[in-house]
Amino acid sequence: MPEARRVSRYYDVRRDEDGHRFLDVNVTGFSLLHIPLLNKSTGFTRQERRALGLEGLVPPHTSTLEEQKERTYLRYLQQTTDLEKHEYLRALQDRNEVLFYAIFADHLEEMLPILYTPTVGEAVRIFSHIYRYPRGLSVSTEDIDRVDELLENVPLNDVRMIVATDSSAILGIGDQGFGGMAISIGKLSLYTAAGGVGPDKTLPVELDVGTDRQDLIDDPLYLGVHHRRLTGPEYDEFLDRFVEGVAARYPKAIIQWEDFARGTAFRVLERYRRVVPSFNDDIQGTGAMALAGLIGASRLKGESLHDQVFVVVGAGAGGIGVASAIRQGLMRDGLTYAEANARIFVVDRYGLLTHGQPLEDHQLSFAKHPGDLAGWEVAGEWPTLHETVVNARATALLGLTGVPGLFRQLTVEAMLSNTPRPIVFPLSNPTSNVEAQPGDVLRWTAGAAIIATGSPFPDIEYGGRMYPVGQGNNAFIFPGLGFGAVISRAREITDGMVMEAALTLADETRAHGDRVYPPISCLREVSMRVAVRVARRAIDEGVCAERRIRNLTDDELEAFVRRRSWVPKYLPLRKAADARD
Numbered sequence: 001m002p003e004a005r006r007v008s009r010y011y012d013v014r015r016d017e018d019g020h021r022f023l024d025v026n027v028t029g030f031s032l033l034h035i036p037l038l039n040k041s042t043g044f045t046r047q048e049r050r051a052l053g054l055e056g057l058v059p060p061h062t063s064t065l066e067e068q069k070e071r072t073y074l075r076y077l078q079q080t081t082d083l084e085k086h087e088y089l090r091a092l093q094d095r096n097e098v099l100f101y102a103i104f105a106d107h108l109e110e111m112l113p114i115l116y117t118p119t120v121g122e123a124v125r126i127f128s129h130i131y132r133y134p135r136g137l138s139v140s141t142e143d144i145d146r147v148d149e150l151l152e153n154v155p156l157n158d159v160r161m162i163v164a165t166d167s168s169a170i171l172g173i174g175d176q177g178f179g180g181m182a183i184s185i186g187k188l189s190l191y192t193a194a195g196g197v198g199p200d201k202t203l204p205v206e207l208d209v210g211t212d213r214q215d216l217i218d219d220p221l222y223l224g225v226h227h228r229r230l231t232g233p234e235y236d237e238f239l240d241r242f243v244e245g246v247a248a249r250y251p252k253a254i255i256q257w258e259d260f261a262r263g264t265a266f267r268v269l270e271r272y273r274r275v276v277p278s279f280n281d282d283i284q285g286t287g288a289m290a291l292a293g294l295i296g297a298s299r300l301k302g303e304s305l306h307d308q309v310f311v312v313v314g315a316g317a318g319g320i321g322v323a324s325a326i327r328q329g330l331m332r333d334g335l336t337y338a339e340a341n342a343r344i345f346v347v348d349r350y351g352l353l354t355h356g357q358p359l360e361d362h363q364l365s366f367a368k369h370p371g372d373l374a375g376w377e378v379a380g381e382w383p384t385l386h387e388t389v390v391n392a393r394a395t396a397l398l399g400l401t402g403v404p405g406l407f408r409q410l411t412v413e414a415m416l417s418n419t420p421r422p423i424v425f426p427l428s429n430p431t432s433n434v435e436a437q438p439g440d441v442l443r444w445t446a447g448a449a450i451i452a453t454g455s456p457f458p459d460i461e462y463g464g465r466m467y468p469v470g471q472g473n474n475a476f477i478f479p480g481l482g483f484g485a486v487i488s489r490a491r492e493i494t495d496g497m498v499m500e501a502a503l504t505l506a507d508e509t510r511a512h513g514d515r516v517y518p519p520i521s522c523l524r525e526v527s528m529r530v531a532v533r534v535a536r537r538a539i540d541e542g543v544c545a546e547r548r549i550r551n552l553t554d555d556e557l558e559a560f561v562r563r564r565s566w567v568p569k570y571l572p573l574r575k576a577a578d579a580r581d
């Protein structure tokens, strides 16, 4: 029998004499029914029930996975609010992961807004009040000194993908303290549903360094540590300990840094991206997603990326990530660094980023010099958003501010003097934080605008025509980027790999006519293609540690990726020699 792959404290994945996989489990009876990665509930066969001590503990009828899906989905439909649906699905995930992913796969488009943005935003806000089951790893200021022991308590032995947040800037809704755990869980469920990373290879992490939200600290039901956030060297020390712990216990793991505030997001990424393979989803994932959409939108206009003039509003992780991705995209088109910069205008709280303002390091390369603005008509000290759009002759406007309603009619209308088809992407999440309602943007521009949002919006009817609103969410990037990195065991996630993800998404969009992003129903297929091309890029750039794929042809690589992608189906369970109840 081939060597077992010991993926969990509770089971090995083995192959039988015919080469079929089964799970060799060392836990039986009632305990087994409470391990969501193993529990089939009513789906255990007669033989399994007998061999594993489950008889009498589950109802007599053995359900097929199809029957279980039907029962569970009907009950799901009876939940009345989106939050109830979210809680229902999360509870299912914590009971029976195969069934959860089987249902999620069947209803991906319907359930994405429930498990992910926007509903996950609600779940984050009230996480301490709806908490039920343990999932993932909580590391706090109380126990960071013993992070190695904490990691040993995680029953998984071969974690490959980690999403870690310090919850300082969740979506567009700011500091959420311990509640950010819901984001790490939600993102990883997409890694499995869209990216094909097995659920037993994923670990959501909440880095609880405190919260600056007094209302949370004062709430006796709040589940995080009740003190203000660590800052400065203490914060860095906390993250160092965490990264060292992960590298020791899970040397093959990739870390996705998620929803770090602007003051730390860039520093954390640069500090660790060469220590452990890691990327920041809000900087790089959002950047790649936006670049792909802008390439698609330019094509719909019959133009190129370098024909556009970009105004990016918001200079945090998302805004600077998007501006950086646009600059890389323009340089790839042949523009020099200076030529690319001259087409990008980043606006933040003081107005257009300009030298003389209090600027953060990551903003500096986008700040304009007063000389750059010769001939501009500006009323105050620094150009406002509206003045920037008018004077720069913007053709593309992107929002990453978290400020609802920030794009005003006057400003969007003004873009029509610069281009017949303005590109308007109000990208902030969740839905309640969007910079403009897509229907308004379409009306203000008499149907001419090319629109995409971060959270899902229904198609809009305007002038007797239906307009799809593209969902420009980093969900089109991170599952494939991460899976490609996992497959190639990338030593580092390079800028080239992130760019490849963006270009793949742009290529995949081309098949969808007048859309700037593919429909969500294509998410899994798009993610597979992103993964294949990211893995290829890792090989080409010499960061691929997975020897088995280095010499594969493109077709062979694609077949390898598809074979390795996890699908929700029950594997037979057998009792291991050392099993205990």
Ligand SMILES: O=C([O-])CC(=O)C(=O)O
Pocket (backbone or CB within 6 Å): 117, 170, 171, 172, 259, 281, 282, 428, 429, 454, 473, 474, 475
């Ligand atoms: O989670 C999402 O929908 C996209 C994202 O990373 C964010 O908005 O922070």
Ligand SMILES: [Mg+2]
Pocket (backbone or CB within 6 Å): 170, 171, 258, 259, 281, 282
């Ligand atoms: Mg995020």
